[in-house]
Amino acid sequence: SAVISQKPSRDICQRGTSLTIQCQVDSQVTMMFWYRQQPGQSLTLIATANQGSEATYESGFVIDKFPISRPNLTFSTLTVSNMSPEDSSIYLCSALGQGAYNEQFFGPGTRLTVL
Amino acid sequence: GQQVMQIPQYQHVQEGEDFTTYCNSSTTLSNIQWYKQRPGGHPVFLIQLVKSGEVKKQKRLTFQFGEAKKNSSLHITATQTTDVGTYFCAPSAYGNKLVFGAGTILRVKS
Numbered sequence: 258s259a260v261i262s263q264k265p266s267r268d269i270c271q272r273g274t275s276l277t278i279q280c281q282v283d284s285q286v287t288m289m290f291w292y293r294q295q296p297g298q299s300l301t302l303i304a305t306a307n308q309g310s311e312a313t314y315e316s317g318f319v320i321d322k323f324p325i326s327r328p329n330l331t332f333s334t335l336t337v338s339n340m341s342p343e344d345s346s347i348y349l350c351s352a353l354g355q356g357a358y359n360e361q362f363f364g365p366g367t368r369l370t371v372l
Numbered sequence: 373g374q375q376v377m378q379i380p381q382y383q384h385v386q387e388g389e390d391f392t393t394y395c396n397s398s399t400t401l402s403n404i405q406w407y408k409q410r411p412g413g414h415p416v417f418l419i420q421l422v423k424s425g426e427v428k429k430q431k432r433l434t435f436q437f438g439e440a441k442k443n444s445s446l447h448i449t450a451t452q453t454t455d456v457g458t459y460f461c462a463p464s465a466y467g468n469k470l471v472f473g474a475g476t477i478l479r480v481k482s
Contacts (some may be wrong), residue, residue, distance in 0.1 A: 288467075288468055290469070297477075298474075298475075299460065299472045299473065299474050299475050300415065300460070300472045301472075302469060302470070302471075305467060305469065313467070349414060349415075353468055354417075358405070358417070358419075358420040359420070359464065359468055360405060360417035360420065361415075361417065361470060362417070363414040363415050363416070364414065365413075365414050366414055
């Protein structure tokens with residue numbers, strides 16, 4: 258299994274500013290992902306964070322809005338840029354497990370409120 | 373892209389009653405995972421189903437994968453208050469990505 262921590266756990270930000278969320282895994286993992294989840298809703302994949310190369314974004318998400326870094330096999334960051342109230346959500350990172358099931362282990366999430 | 377329909381959206385049961393959530397796809401799935409998210413928590417992996425017609429049990433939880441690999445279900449026998457949460461099915465997509473269903477919110481009345 259993998260234990261994942263995220264910082265910050267929550268934040269309240271002003272419109273137009275940017276926030277960087279950090280995700281730390283306690284072991285080296287091949288793949289990391291970033292999701293967005295509105296309260297009471299399902300998870301939507303934003304992008305796959307690739308180590309040593311640009312992230313792979315899902316339809317509807319772009320690098321200018323959600324730049325992602327993955328400098329090594331245990332760490333990734335997601336920046337929410339030029340925020341608007343529509344960006345208010347919970348942002349979760351996950352890591353692909355190394356076991357037989359390819360399960361994903363999730364961080365506790367970052368609750369973002371944009372005023 | 374790959375999408376799944378998950379029903380019901382919400383179920384409120386009396387403690388001790390059974391609960392089932394269903395996940396349906398229009399396309400054949402290579403495999404499907406199930407996750408549970410407690411209120412205020414993050415998703416936690418429960419199981420992965422790979423084979424056609426597969427049935428797996430975890431104590432009071434029974435997971436099934438349809439013969440055509442287009443549907444799956446999670447059944448909880450004799451629910452307890454600890455079962456409260458949202459249950460998501462999540463087929464895998466290309467590149468080890470997961471496509472999460474809408475989820476079924478389970479509330480248990482004691």
